[in-house]
Amino acid sequence: MLYTEINYTDKLDHIVSEAIDYLSASLQANTIFFSTTNGTVNTIRRVFNRRHKLLKEGEIRDYRHEFCQVVTKSEENPLVINDLSLHPLTKGHPVTRMVGTGSLMGVPIYTEDNEIVGSLCVLDLDPYHFAEEDVRLMKMLGFIINQSLMLEEALITDRLTGLYNRSYIFDHFPCYSTTHSRIAVLYLDFDYFKEINDIYGHAAGDKALQSISRCLTTYLPSHSTVARIGGDEFVVLLPQENTPLTQAYIRDIFDHIYRECHNEGMIIEGDKIFFTFSAGVSMYPEDGNVMEELLNKADMAMYGAKDKGKNRVEFYKEEILGTYTRNFLIKNELKQAVQKEQFHLMFQPLIELGTNRIIGAESLLRWTHPYLGVVSPFEFIPIAENAGLMRDIGSWVLEESFRLTGDWIKSRKDDFQLAVNISPQQFEDRQMAENIIALLHDYQIPPSQLNIEITEGMIIRREQQSLDLLRTLKQEGVQIALDDFGTGYSSLSYLASFPVDMIKIDKSLTMNLDAASNKKIIEAIIRLAESMDIVPLAEGIETQEQLAFLKENACLFGQGYYFDKPMLPEAFASKYLQGDIV
Structure with missing residues (x-):
């Protein structure tokens, strides 16, 4: 991080002022000053003049023609020149030509990364013999200022990525907002970061965060400020400059970042990992005047983006507040729903x-x-998925399903199938297969009568682990159904590689047969299933016309309101366990 990106803080200002006061009391030199540079200009930050007013605070000069450059370029620390007119570094210098003769002592001030900040200098119009204790004092004060600067830098820097941190964003915003009429606050969350940590380990997760950070700083507008505020969450302050901060402009920036970062990706253990982000945006001053409010609203909008499928950007609206409040309440209540028997x-x-x-x-x-x-x-x-609660809830669903249907299965002479959905979080548990097999044994349910429903996305997220888990279940005789087929990745390679017994055609296709493309997709899925000896089942059947189309195309099984709506277990047992025909 360059010092030119760091505001000259009050803490550093106070330390420098104390150092100058100490030097002015110990040395009789005319001028003592602290200046900073960006490599082009030299700015006088603090100055003490005794007799002659050689410098004034706030003065900006050409860095090439100032003693600050002499001090920072010198290998001596401190640089001690008792007579400017005689020393090789200063005898032909523009300042020497102006003052005639004099003396100089200075120490360079730099960041932890050895980026030059400026210098602390003592200047007099007469030759001056600096005593040994003067040199030691100057060196000590220079060291204190350097250490203070490094501490300030550490306090505002994320050590893993080198970006700013949360403290800087909050401390810097008041100054930032006084110099910009409008600012977009972008809250970015790295989708599926937890999976990278879980699958490849935290070292790989750190590497991913560093790669994302480089991508953001490379492809965001140069006048933006980027910070990592925790975990896989990043904040961008984007001030309005030449281009108005319209939603279209911000979406274009997001799309550009997505294209570049996603295409670039990164290699982890031989696998190429692609990045996607969910982003929320709030606007200063429309959505608030302080950082905390703007960040909270951008955070709400970001969760709105996640709820709509991730890898997108959403802008804060007042309606989100009501939704966010309800979502927070639901999340809180879900934590107790199993214990309170509300499911x-x-x-x-x-x-x-x-x-x-x-x-x-x-x-x-x-x-x-x-x-x-x-x-x-x-x-x-x-x-519940976003809050990490579905593993416990899903475990309850499994056991409660077995408890309620165990007697049904025992009482029927046919091969009655129990279909249960598995959540992505359950699927991440390496012990899931063993847990299911144990429950089947406890409730005396034949494994062949259990149909586990998973989605394509769950397979893709952890391919090898998914394959191992499903093979374990298949070896026990459990049936595997691929749910919501036709809307996600729908990769033939997964059907060929994974032990799938049934494809469930998504109801969005079944319920919209007016679209010719949907009919063609369903026909293709059924033919594909037949060719791979996989059973097709259509979800969402609601009309006689839909049923007729499916039967005409040899779809073997189905479910939907045309036959019956979901019902409580007592009603289901009363209606269906006595007979086979709907």
Whole structure:
């Protein structure tokens, strides 16, 4: 981090002032000053003049023609010149030509990375013999200022990435906002960072964060300020300069970062990992005047981006506040929902389309809260996933499904199938297969009558672990269904490589057969399933027309409101366990 990026802080200013006061009391030299440089200009920050006013605070001069450059370029520390007119470094210097003769002692001030900040100097118009104790004092004060600067830098720097940290963003914003009429606050979260840490280890996670940091600093506008504020979260302050801060302009920046960072990727243990971000944006002064408020609102918008599928940017709106408050409440209440027995299961029949015979049931999670009422799974499950709660909730679903259906399966003579959805967080547990097998044994359910439903995204995130886990279940006889097929990655390689028994055609295709493309997709999926000896099942059947199309194209199984809606276990048992026909 360059010192020119760091504001001249009050703490450093105080230390420099004390050093100058100490020197002025100990030495009789005319002028004592502290100056900073960016390599082009030299700025006088603090100065003491005794008799002649040689310098004044705030004065800006050409760095090449100042004694500061002589001090910083010299290998001596401190540089001691008793007579300017005689020393080889200063006898032809522009300042010497101006003052005639005199003396100089100075120490360079630099950052921990050896970036030159400036110098602390003592200057007199007459030759002056600096005593040994004067030199020691100057060296000691220079050391103190250097150490103070390094401490200040450490306090505002993220050590892993070299970016600014949270403290700097908060401390710097008041000054930043006085010099810019509008500022966009971008809150960026690295999607799936936890998976990199879990799969490849924390060292790989650190490497990924460093790579992301380099990408951000390379491809963001040069006048922006980038900070890592914790974990995989980054904040960008983007001031309005020549280009108005429109939503379109900010989206273009986000798209540019995505293209460059995603295409660049990084190699971890031979695997190429691609980056995506979820981003939220708040605007100064429209959304707030202080950093805390702006950051909170950008954070809310970022979670809105995650809720909409990640890898996108969302802008703060007032409506988000209500949603965020509700989401926070839901997340908080979900933590106690299992213990307070607020969850329950419902079951929807799975049907053989050619005969209308029931072949099994899918177990579906529902939540009724004392004052929130019935909360849709489309609302609470993504929140539970983001909060890391689905592993425990999913474990409850598995065991409760087995408890409720164990007697059904025992009472029927046919091969009644129980379908249970597995969450991504459960799938990350290396012990998941063993846990399922143990539960099957405890509830005396034949493994061949359990159908585990997973999604393509879950396989892709941890390919080898997924394959090992599914093979373990298959060896026990458990059936594997690929859920929501036709909407995600839909890679043939996964169907060929993984032990899949059933494809569940996503209801978004089944329910929209007016679109010719959807019909073609369904036809192709069914043919693909047949060629690979995989059973197709269509979700979301609601009309006779949809059913007729599916039967015409040899789709073997289905489910949906056309047959029946999900129902409580007692109602399901009463209606379906006595007969086979819907």
